Amino acid sequence: MNAYWPAPDAWQQALRTAITDPTELLRLLQLPPSLSDQDAQNSFDLRVPRALVSRMEPGNPKDPLLLQVLPSAREMIATPGYSNDPLAELGSNPSAGVVHKYRDRVLLITSGGCAINCRYCFRRHFPYQQNQLGPEQWQQALTYIGANPELSEAILSGGDPLVTPDTRLSRMITDLAGIGHLKRIRIHTRLPVVIPERVTRTLVEALTATRLQAVVVLHCNHPREVDDSVRTAITRLRDAGITVLNQAVLLRDINDSVDTLQQLSETLFEVGVLPYYLFVLDPVAGAAHFDVSDNDAQKLVGELQTRLPGYLIPRLAREIPGRPSKTLLTPDQTDV
Numbered sequence: 001m002n003a004y005w006p007a008p009d010a011w012q013q014a015l016r017t018a019i020t021d022p023t024e025l026l027r028l029l030q031l032p033p034s035l036s037d038q039d040a041q042n043s044f045d046l047r048v049p050r051a052l053v054s055r056m057e058p059g060n061p062k063d064p065l066l067l068q069v070l071p072s073a074r075e076m077i078a079t080p081g082y083s084n085d086p087l088a089e090l091g092s093n094p095s096a097g098v099v100h101k102y103r104d105r106v107l108l109i110t111s112g113g114c115a116i117n118c119r120y121c122f123r124r125h126f127p128y129q130q131n132q133l134g135p136e137q138w139q140q141a142l143t144y145i146g147a148n149p150e151l152s153e154a155i156l157s158g159g160d161p162l163v164t165p166d167t168r169l170s171r172m173i174t175d176l177a178g179i180g181h182l183k184r185i186r187i188h189t190r191l192p193v194v195i196p197e198r199v200t201r202t203l204v205e206a207l208t209a210t211r212l213q214a215v216v217v218l219h220c221n222h223p224r225e226v227d228d229s230v231r232t233a234i235t236r237l238r239d240a241g242i243t244v245l246n247q248a249v250l251l252r253d254i255n256d257s258v259d260t261l262q263q264l265s266e267t268l269f270e271v272g273v274l275p276y277y278l279f280v281l282d283p284v285a286g287a288a289h290f291d292v293s294d295n296d297a298q299k300l301v302g303e304l305q306t307r308l309p310g311y312l313i314p315r316l317a318r319e320i321p322g323r324p325s326k327t328l329l330t331p332d333q334t335d336v
């Protein structure tokens, strides 16, 4: 083992030791326990890896990394238009663990767990128990994909698919590669950001040994989420020739400033990650306080366009249930 690759089980150790007690988190950050709300914690547990906590600023109750994970009393305020299934995914769920919303792509709920529980997550109420991909459901998923020749891409999602052990992931990728009409495999994950040791040698080998083109889409919302350990993890993926993109969610008081969005794009591009999407918030119950209006979002991205070249501008988008693709909110994204 050289320093380039982490120990194979280091990420599982980091998963096991993630902080789940708000009092412990707030004590480590020298903040009062009263900042966390018990009802919100009961409805969606706190979970945050220690590596991410080390990037939070002690003594700052408005730290943008902390606000993404801390249970807040504002989550318990019911807001009209906010629901448990904001993207109506349960209507596009042809078999357990399979979500088929867009013609040529299919999403596989590879895991119900995550390394981090993001308070704004649109799947925070998703019925993962009914969508587990056990051996039988996995065979059904493969049958479904095989019977739909228009599918060219399989997306491993969750939860976070990279909480799945490498041996199982490798088997899944091999099974998917056996379906002739699939061309690409995409992995949507926050693990390389919050537990960078997750980018193991066996994971990279599984993604490069397959005939399928592999794309990893990170989820990183703020430039302070990226430290040297994250840069190293991303470099391992990029050195192997894997395409790495980022999608972020526009969140009030976290990244709703043009300076922050500019830094995010530039920080990621320094390690070869292209900004892909900037999503406005999905109206999920408990997250209304993170919302940024479409008008403000468009102004922010318009300002960003005057500061960065077009390839560093993420596409501002919203997902609207029933539409055949994401809905872009900035049609006039000219290359400047």
Ligand code: SF4
Binding pocket: 113, 114, 115, 116, 117, 118, 121, 122, 123, 124, 158, 159, 160, 190, 219
């Ligand atoms: S699915 Fe993604 S956004 Fe949702 S809690 Fe997990 S890591 Fe966060």
